[in-house]
Amino acid sequence: MPNHPSSEDGEPASAAETVKNLLRKNKEKVIIGGSVVLVVVASVFIGLAKERDVIEDNEPFLDPVAVDQKRQSPREHTGREYQRRARDGIISVGPYVRGVSAA
Numbered sequence: 549m550p551n552h553p554s555s556e557d558g559e560p561a562s563a564a565e566t567v568k569n570l571l572r573k574n575k576e577k578v579i580i581g582g583s584v585v586l587v588v589v590a591s592v593f594i595g596l597a598k599e600r601d602v603i604e605d606n607e608p609f610l611d612p613v614a615v616d617q618k619r620q621s622p623r624e625h626t627g628r629e630y631q632r633r634a635r636d637g638i639i640s641v642g643p644y645v646r647g648v649s650a651a
Contacts, residue, residue: 621647622646622647623647624645624646624647624648625645625646625647626643626644626645626646627643627644627645627646628643629641629642629643
């Protein structure tokens with residue numbers, strides 16, 4: 549078994565021992581890889597935090613002139629007759645008037 553490392557007494561090494569040996573042999577690569585992963589994760593979190601700040605800062609713009617003005621009622625107009633599909637079949641909706649104040 550040349551591919552399987554063995555301990556000093558000839559028995560196959562445990563998984564923990566194998567990992568320790570690999571880390572010891574590749575210490576520089578592990579440090580570089582861990583640093584790269586740390587930088588990527590940090591940049592993702594920073595990007596998400598900036599995006600969240602933009603969303604929170606996006607408050608509605610209040611125009612000082614528009615705040616004092618009242619909303620204008622829509623002009624009176626007539627809606628035309630149409631048909632719509634419902635669960636029970638086709639329903640005819642007659643003409644109706646919109647824009648009239650109920651008061």
